[in-house]
Amino acid sequence: MGTVAVLGGGIGGLATSYYLCKSPQIKKVIVLESSHRFGGWLWSTRRSDGAVFEHGPRGIRPAGAVGRNTLNMVEDVGLEKEILPVTYSHVASKNRYLYVGGKLHKMPSGISGLLQKVQPFSRPLMFSLVKEIMVKKSQEEDESVYSFVSRRLGKELAEIAVDSLCRGVFAGDCRKLSVRSCFPVLYNAEQRRGSLILGMLLGSGPGPVILPGCLAQRSVKESWAQWSLKRGIESFPEAIIENLQQSQKAELHPNAAVKKIDPSTPGWKVHLEDGVISADYIISALPAKALSTVLPPSCPQLIQQLQDIAMATVAVVNLEYDGSILPVMGFGHLVPSSEDRALLGVVYDSVPYPQHNRPGALTTRLTVMMGGAWFQEAFGDPEAVNEEALLTCALNAVRCHLGVMAPPSWSRVAVHKDCLPQYYLGHFRKVELMRDLIRQSNMQLSLTGSSYDGAAVNDVIFSARTAAANLLGTGI
Template sequence: MAGSGGDTQRTRGARSFCSWVFTSHITPMRTVAVLGGGIGGLATSYYLCKSPQITKVIVLESSSRLGGWLWSTRRSDGAVFEHGPRGIRPAGAVGRNTLNMVEDLGLAAELLPITYSHVAAKNRYLYVKGKLHRMPSGISGLLRTVPPFSRPLLLSVAKEILVKKSKKDDESIHSFVSRRLGQELADIAVDSLCRGVFAGDCRKLSVRSCFPPLYNAEQHRGSLTLGMLLGSGPSPVVVSGPLAQRSLKESWAQWSLKRGVESLPESISDYLQQSGKVELHRDAAVQRICPSPAGWKIHLENGVVTADHIFSALPAKALSSALPSSCQPLIQELQDIATVTVAVVNLEYDGSILPVTGFGHLLPSSEDPALLGVVYDSVPFPEHNRSDGQTTRLTVMMGGAWFQEEFGPPEMVTEERLLERATDAVSFHLGVNSSPCWSLVSVHRDCIPQYYEGHHRRVESMRSFIKKNELPLSLVGACYDGVSVNDVIFSGRTAVQELLGA
């Protein structure tokens, strides 16, 4: 979190930096409830606080902590370990939007940026057929054959321009890439990428919902190559603040914070408490939601909260179980959004143990379904190492769409088994013979929504039902419009703007 001067800067920023966001004039709402205190719910509450039209915001979080999957362990010796996202990208409108928020919260001095020239940005690896392979980069990497690929990638790119546009309104990522760039790229690179980003199976995930720029490039330009050169369609307009401008000037690839990414939700919650508009309630699980003449009655275990409007940042299935039976079509659509469970194992080793330097490596499902990838945390963010003595921090990610078949039910798998599987992977993949000096095992149940083919139609159907029935309800968070931190934050901003007519 920000230092002692952070509160003053945050207060000043609240009056100035984002005052342009909401300017329309409608009847002020007495109370808005935000369900869920993860980054989606906190970001939504942050944007609600920017509007003079909102009198009161009540945040209801079922657990004892705020921040959701943005979760950092900070040891007393200075070491920081991330259990969820560890780096946030500054690129695009959504990336600029998050940096604007970071600046407004007074966190600029806490940033740890990585530029595109950094070894962690340049070197990313695939583990295929028992070996580490550096992903091709630069012109030379495109022109020559680089294992594990059997031909230069430039050949695939060149032929892609001649591939006809699909008439389907959606298809799997694997199908899309196989059709346009060849099966080898789909089987190895894209399969690995989808496991790293979504912990999911590219043969089921929707290209339209998971990678909109690829889908739009084909639809609008007829080619991925032309889409990259000419643009693949309109994007949201987000004015760059000084921090976002700096990220562009210095060519940032991603960034973290000195005390870990959990500093972001912590700073938002500090801001909300200081606003005078917001009530933050932990251990406040929503039991059911009932319509009332003024909006909603939200039943908790120990009472009832009334609200004019609800922003739900709950997981889709959690919201479905709380809605009244009159919302059955919406309930069914929410229940159809699948999620996956990921085991995250943080490891610390004495000394420098890596045979290569880079961000980390991913595995295609054909190599080892159980292992999604290994992040070399000490390379991008050595500032998170302990202050005394050289160490190497790693994170092993396992399971995802393959969790059940590889490990069984999440509630049955032991930490010992997951730790052994993770340390074995480090030994086999990286040639590390020593044992970790510290470890922490986390099982994140149902942590990443899966956007299967047709996801966009499901989301459109849900929002159409809400609009048609004039429900005072907005859907935000990772279940609908993108799973990245930037996407989730921007979904909160977009929903608030739509409600207030900004």
């Protein structure tokens, strides 16, 4: 394999390039990114006074095979000394809140939390768990997250806790999202064990085997719940870029939007605004809809399937306040759609990562997340939205939910257009069909990135590893 073109320079494209450059089979990797910067939604602002603010993911989980895989990469690119771990015993791990009925409610945790009646729930959660073991498994090949949880654990949990969770993780509507694609562990637990509880206790089936490196072993020993980096999450893609440059196999092109790709002998012609690149193979880490706009018209069915994957836009408002202004300590709070459709949640950034506060001063950093699947309904066209209106909405939420009356000392508004794919019912079939169409047409093309096999950072990186391994014929 001579030259591989990787479309997209977010974490999916960079991770794909990282794995490809490790193989002696690959002579050159060309990474094409449409914007001026690499890293995609892994995006940090580092102020000159030392404060760090995250505009995308702020913490990554180390758990499971995909978590180990990411930590192995972090170690390989030399970031182990930059890690900021948050343990399970930390207040940010133990305390998570829901805003329901105009009040903050701490989510139940531990055995005592399950046995007691805890607002906003009308009865102890143990009742739902005991009942769950007796529920028959579904014969359907897919189901909405809301339907699945309602059937197994009751409507109250679905309408409050799971509705909020889906808004916080996917910025999406649990009544439309697929349980099989969004929460495969839950789906597999029911299918293989007949129960979520038994699935959690006995395991829900074999997964990929990823041997832990020193950093992943440390995460287990120290009981990490999540981790970040001293200079922000964007340090991760920056370190991967440095690794790629050292390999001397990779060419990284910012401001290189792909206009169209045409089949050629033996591979592809990739048309850019200022020229054409030849490649033997393409791995696309573009969002599905973006890829659909550059494919040749000779594959209409594939184009249609790609276009059918919906995306959600999220407004992220970073706020800094002087002093300690939080009435509670924890990771943050989520808001169910029944309470406020516009507001997804508020993250108390200073609690898990005080190291990112401005040195030498007592400050509080918050991030307010808004919109998602409800963006158009709440704020109108993302292209025409007024940032001042978004800031006002965020400040009102902080005032109402947390009782913070003082104005922030600093703020920043970002509108992340089409940043999160929405895995609707039947998503797994759609992805299977796309890959079948590519195989049947003998196209020298692979799909990776957040549109297909998981939107979390760990999932995207593992999808990149899988795409590279499949191309190289090496297995995971």
